[in-house]
Amino acid sequence: MPPDPIVLAFDTSAAHCAAALLSGDRSDTVVEVMDKGQAERLVPMLEGLLAAAQVGWADIGLVVVGTGPGNFTGIRIAVALARGLAMGLSVPAVGVTGFEVLGEDAAVAIPAPRGQVYLKLPGQVPEIVDDVPPGTRRLADMDIAAFVTALCRAGRGKAQTPQPRPAPFYLRAADAAPPSDPPPVILP
Numbered sequence: 001m002p003p004d005p006i007v008l009a010f011d012t013s014a015a016h017c018a019a020a021l022l023s024g025d026r027s028d029t030v031v032e033v034m035d036k037g038q039a040e041r042l043v044p045m046l047e048g049l050l051a052a053a054q055v056g057w058a059d060i061g062l063v064v065v066g067t068g069p070g071n072f073t074g075i076r077i078a079v080a081l082a083r084g085l086a087m088g089l090s091v092p093a094v095g096v097t098g099f100e101v102l103g104e105d106a107a108v109a110i111p112a113p114r115g116q117v118y119l120k121l122p123g124q125v126p127e128i129v130d131d132v133p134p135g136t137r138r139l140a141d142m143d144i145a146a147f148v149t150a151l152c153r154a155g156r157g158k159a160q161t162p163q164p165r166p167a168p169f170y171l172r173a174a175d176a177a178p179p180s181d182p183p184p185v186i187l188p
Helices: 038-052 072-089 098-102 144-158
Strands: 006-011 016-023 026-033 060-066 093-096 108-111 117-120 127-129
Touching: 006 038, 006 072, 006 144, 016 038, 016 144, 026 038, 026 144, 038 072, 060 072, 060 144, 072 093, 093 144, 098 108, 098 117, 098 144
Parallel strands: 006 060, 060 093
Antiparallel strands: 006 016, 016 026, 108 117, 117 127
16 A cells, blocks of 8 residues: 555444545545435445545545444445445555544543443443443534544554454444245245
8 A cells, every 4th residue: 555545434324424535634525414315325425525636536545434333224335335445446445433533542422323322431342321421522522524534544544554354343233123024935
């Protein structure tokens, strides 16, 4: 990887579609708040971000993706796209959790379903809780454009060492239940 590649980062782990492009010290961001529709909006949003910065897909040297915790479907959308782009562009892809963006040295809270939060205290395993201690750094208090830019920078830092393929970071299993209907018969 070149020492200062153009980095494309994106996150759909919450009720938003957010992306950042980092080239040297210059960063461009785009954020759309949305409860649904990230799968349909993400690629056109990325194309618009690249066009506005006058950068082509072939110029991207690193793909960074927000891996959660957060919205189960949103995380899967972003991680799948990051893996696909990395393969198609022959560039590395790096996954970064919200906890890594907000800081490993502080108490960090990320919104979770049902009014709960994902809480990570320094040196401890993240958990799902109802209340957070005073002084906790909260994703809900952070500007999403600043968050996705920090995600981009964190990914660029992580890419300096070999990384596994991005994978979703879940603290809770999916709420979806398997279908009760029998599977279809597959004909030879």
